[in-house]
Amino acid sequence: MRTKWKRLLVVLAVSGLAVACTGESESGGPVDLSGKRVGAMTDYSAGTRFTATEPVEFSLLYSDHPNYAIKDDWLLWKEITARTNVTLKPTVVPMSDYEQKRSLVVGAGDAPLIIAKTYPNQEDAYVASGTILPVSDHLDLMPHLKSKIEQWKLQPELNTLRQDDGKFYLLPGVHEEVWQDYTLAFRTDELTRLGLTTPKTWDEVRTVLRAIKAAHPDTYPLSDRFEGKSILATASQAFGTTAGWNYDNAQWDEETQKFEYTGASDEYRQLVEFLRGLVAEGLMDPESFTQKDEPAISKFATGRSYAISSNAQNITRDYRPALANIPGATVAKIPVPAGPAGDVLATTRLENGLMISAKALESENFVALMQFVDWLWYSDEGAEFAKWGVEGTTYTKDSTGKRVLDPQITFNGINPGAPQHLQEDFGFQGGVFAYGGSTELLRSMFTEEELAFQESISGKEVVALPPPHPFSDEEREQATLWETPLKDFTQQSTLQFVLGDREMSSWDAYTAELDAKGAGQYVELLNGAHQRYRQKNG
Amino acid sequence: MVTAGPLPPKPAVTRPTRVRDTRGRRIFRVVNTIVLLGVVAVTLYPFVNVVAQSFSDEQAIREGRVNLVPRGFNLDTYEIIAADPVFWNSYLNTVVYTVTATLISMVLTTTYAYVLSKRHLKGRNLLVGVAVFTMFFNGGLIPNYVLVSELGMKNTIWAVVLPNAISVFNLLVMKAFFESLPKELEEAASIDGLNTYGVLLRIVLPLSRAVIATMVLFYAVANWNSWFSAFLYFDRADLFPVTVYLRNMISGATTAASVGSSAGDEAQVSSNIKSVTMVLTVLPIIGVYPFVQRYFLSGVMLGAVKQ
Numbered sequence: 075m076r077t078k079w080k081r082l083l084v085v086l087a088v089s090g091l092a093v094a095c096t097g098e099s100e101s102g103g104p105v106d107l108s109g110k111r112v113g114a115m116t117d118y119s120a121g122t123r124f125t126a127t128e129p130v131e132f133s134l135l136y137s138d139h140p141n142y143a144i145k146d147d148w149l150l151w152k153e154i155t156a157r158t159n160v161t162l163k164p165t166v167v168p169m170s171d172y173e174q175k176r177s178l179v180v181g182a183g184d185a186p187l188i189i190a191k192t193y194p195n196q197e198d199a200y201v202a203s204g205t206i207l208p209v210s211d212h213l214d215l216m217p218h219l220k221s222k223i224e225q226w227k228l229q230p231e232l233n234t235l236r237q238d239d240g241k242f243y244l245l246p247g248v249h250e251e252v253w254q255d256y257t258l259a260f261r262t263d264e265l266t267r268l269g270l271t272t273p274k275t276w277d278e279v280r281t282v283l284r285a286i287k288a289a290h291p292d293t294y295p296l297s298d299r300f301e302g303k304s305i306l307a308t309a310s311q312a313f314g315t316t317a318g319w320n321y322d323n324a325q326w327d328e329e330t331q332k333f334e335y336t337g338a339s340d341e342y343r344q345l346v347e348f349l350r351g352l353v354a355e356g357l358m359d360p361e362s363f364t365q366k367d368e369p370a371i372s373k374f375a376t377g378r379s380y381a382i383s384s385n386a387q388n389i390t391r392d393y394r395p396a397l398a399n400i401p402g403a404t405v406a407k408i409p410v411p412a413g414p415a416g417d418v419l420a421t422t423r424l425e426n427g428l429m430i431s432a433k434a435l436e437s438e439n440f441v442a443l444m445q446f447v448d449w450l451w452y453s454d455e456g457a458e459f460a461k462w463g464v465e466g467t468t469y470t471k472d473s474t475g476k477r478v479l480d481p482q483i484t485f486n487g488i489n490p491g492a493p494q495h496l497q498e499d500f501g502f503q504g505g506v507f508a509y510g511g512s513t514e515l516l517r518s519m520f521t522e523e524e525l526a527f528q529e530s531i532s533g534k535e536v537v538a539l540p541p542p543h544p545f546s547d548e549e550r551e552q553a554t555l556w557e558t559p560l561k562d563f564t565q566q567s568t569l570q571f572v573l574g575d576r577e578m579s580s581w582d583a584y585t586a587e588l589d590a591k592g593a594g595q596y597v598e599l600l601n602g603a604h605q606r607y608r609q610k611n612g
Numbered sequence: 613m614v615t616a617g618p619l620p621p622k623p624a625v626t627r628p629t630r631v632r633d634t635r636g637r638r639i640f641r642v643v644n645t646i647v648l649l650g651v652v653a654v655t656l657y658p659f660v661n662v663v664a665q666s667f668s669d670e671q672a673i674r675e676g677r678v679n680l681v682p683r684g685f686n687l688d689t690y691e692i693i694a695a696d697p698v699f700w701n702s703y704l705n706t707v708v709y710t711v712t713a714t715l716i717s718m719v720l721t722t723t724y725a726y727v728l729s730k731r732h733l734k735g736r737n738l739l740v741g742v743a744v745f746t747m748f749f750n751g752g753l754i755p756n757y758v759l760v761s762e763l764g765m766k767n768t769i770w771a772v773v774l775p776n777a778i779s780v781f782n783l784l785v786m787k788a789f790f791e792s793l794p795k796e797l798e799e800a801a802s803i804d805g806l807n808t809y810g811v812l813l814r815i816v817l818p819l820s821r822a823v824i825a826t827m828v829l830f831y832a833v834a835n836w837n838s839w840f841s842a843f844l845y846f847d848r849a850d851l852f853p854v855t856v857y858l859r860n861m862i863s864g865a866t867t868a869a870s871v872g873s874s875a876g877d878e879a880q881v882s883s884n885i886k887s888v889t890m891v892l893t894v895l896p897i898i899g900v901y902p903f904v905q906r907y908f909l910s911g912v913m914l915g916a917v918k919q
Binding site for chain 1: 670671673674675676698753754757758761843844846847848849852856857859860861862863883
């Protein structure tokens with residue numbers, strides 16, 4: 075039995091490869107769309123709702139969130155069909171291993187037409203196989219997306235998605251404005267008690283931590299969660315580099331007009347020295363970089379620490395309830411602190427988005443598919459629908475345009491205790507459909523507190539994006555060989571420096587080790603790719 | 613999660629010795645006991661902690677006050693999970709998959725092993741080689757996926773119960789066991805008129821209860837814990853076994869979190885819900901062990917053959 079299986083397997087593997095190869099899309103020239111317009115609207119334009127002229131069905135790779143497990147009877151599905159005549163057929167994948175299954179189905183040539191929840195640059199790995207549609211060839215079918223690109227001036231961001239052939243393969247989620255959710259949260263009652271003001275720069279953060287340390291010598295004032303990746307990411311922006319969650323092996327040097335290796339840059343060194351100082355002075359718990367979230371929260375909840383990284387949801391879901399046993403304890407996010415690089419934010423307006431399977435182009439419903447995607451993910455109506463649901467059922471709108479959730483429905487602190495949940499029982503505000511969008515819509519569900527936080531960062535200067543540097547297939551293969559070991563080594567050494575396990579005097583030895591691991595060659599490759607892009611695109 | 617270590621059936625009874633232990637042996641016994649108790653503590657603590665958390669108040673867990681004893685004892689979380697149809701549906705799936713897969717595996721493994729244990733079989737080495745080959749080489753993820761899809765097994769129970777139905781390790785253990793059975797018993801049975809199938813069913817299998825019980829346990833535990841093939845081959849949530857449900861709940865947290873992305877979509881399931889799900893998931897397997905243990909009888913064949 076096993077032999078038969080294996081033989082069959084070999085045959086199928088070979089034929090599978092053959093299928094994958096024939097899927098390669100031909101490049102150049104406008105794509106002939108005749109015969110692919112079944113169900114599509116002829117008068118579809120920005121501001122129009124997409125309704126298929128006949129019932130159509132599209133498959134969708136769906137990331138199933140443990141907090142709101144997928145249900146077939148969600149109003150979301152019914153209303154999508156009611157409005158657009160489209161029935162979505164989700165392939166349900168547990169969120170925990172979504173990326174693995176995505177690679178598998180794309181690699182096996184079995185991908186659904188719409189592949190959701192893909193972050194910028196995650197599409198790179200699939201480009202060479204030809205299984206993903208170069209969506210930039212078909213933007214004409216997507217009037218809402220086009221108008222957003224124009225209105226919000228998204229072209230520089232989109233350029234960062236371009237591959238070596240000048241096309242991009244991801245339909246990203248797009249924000250009207252840069253925004254940031256993560257920063258530090260402080261025990262504000264303690265700040266008031268000690269007569270401290272909210273810190274506005276990282277130097278002030280250190281000063282405040284010192285004052286707390288003076289009042290509580292036996293504690294670490296800052297004991298962080300997210301394995302330190304959040305504070306690294308937040309602080310790195312103000313230091314003019316990238317680290318933690320945001321870490322990128324290369325960063326753009328405006329002066330020399332060249333890429334340099336991030337982990338060896340002066341800015342990165344400054345950031346490392348700053349954090350090293352916090353740890354050395356006993357202001358930051360050395361366990362911040364290794365402990366799980368739970369112990370970090372429990373330290374914060376029991377008065378053993380006074381600061382911790384946070385997003386808006388962490389405040390309401392983790393810290394406030396956990397602090398219930400300390401009378402008078404209050405907690406709030408501080409505005410993202412400024413640093414040596416100024417009062418800046420260095421995040422992108424791109425968000426996770428969609429890939430379209432190359433097989434879609436063979437479908438007679440191709441045009442309808444693109445129009446549908448354009449309406450649901452990029453039109454104002456689609457975005458509002460995915461986030462708030464159906465007007466009159468899940469929410470109401472008053473004369474000023476302010477939306478109010480139905481009192482029977484709860485979400486994220488709105489209508490606590492209501493019997494139904496906007497995500498769990500209706501499917502709206504789900505991560506696959508609702509993200510990005512206009513600032514007005516994004517803020518429409520924020521609490522007063524979060525609105526104030528967003529106001530506090532809206533005056534920040536936004537750092538220009540690094541220029542595009544698309545790799546050719548061979549270059550990418552080579553780069554991938556370098557990237558992971560370099561990143562691992564950098565992060566490991568960062569930790570050693572920050573925790574004091576390694577002396578700063580060995581920094582030069584560390585950069586030499588980076589070069590030995592190919593950092594120099596990697597940066598050279600990147601600069602070469604960037605030069606080529608400049609020559610091609612002016 | 614429960615995993616079974618190899619538990620080879622005991623061949624013979626160890627008789628209690630009347631001889632006084634030497635000093636060295638007594639020291640060894642004390643040290644041995646201490647070390648083993650240490651191992652027990654280390655392995656048991658996380659589990660007891662999870663059980664304690666499952667009965668605790670969420671606030672107490674957040675403050676890190678729950679260790680071995682539940683704080684703020686309550687059954688609310690159990691009620692929440694018990695009322696969750698998705699959980700019970702997954703649970704039922706797991707039971708169905710485990711029973712079917714174990715049954716199929718046992719039939720295939722037993723018959724294959726019995727055939728291989730016969731030295732006079734022509735091409736026996738080839739058959740062994742075929743099986744052993746798969747221990748070292750396999751088709752890889754994508755070819756396997758393509759194969760299962762092309763055979764039309766995706767989204768059916770067969771996708772999880774048929775591939776890897778024979779564990780080569782188990783096969784070799786069984787083969788060795790069958791080889792160790794006295795040939796004379798089978799010869800006697802065939803002289804009394806039993807054909808090959810009769811010998812297998814009425815003589816060999818009843819004598820092999822110990823190894824069969826062991827194999828059932830191995831297969832059942834492996835199938836109960838397995839999530840990967842279900843994750844690969846099922847596209848619908850109502851087909852998922854409880855392990856996929858549990859895994860999504862436990863490791864979904866903060867993996868995709870990145871600054872500037874939809875932070876509101878971060879997965880956070882409260883600790884007591886996680887722990888209740890874990891307890892309910894491992895419970896049947898823990899419950900099965902003591903019952904299987906009584907089949908680990910030895911000495912069934914003592915005196916069956918006179919030489």
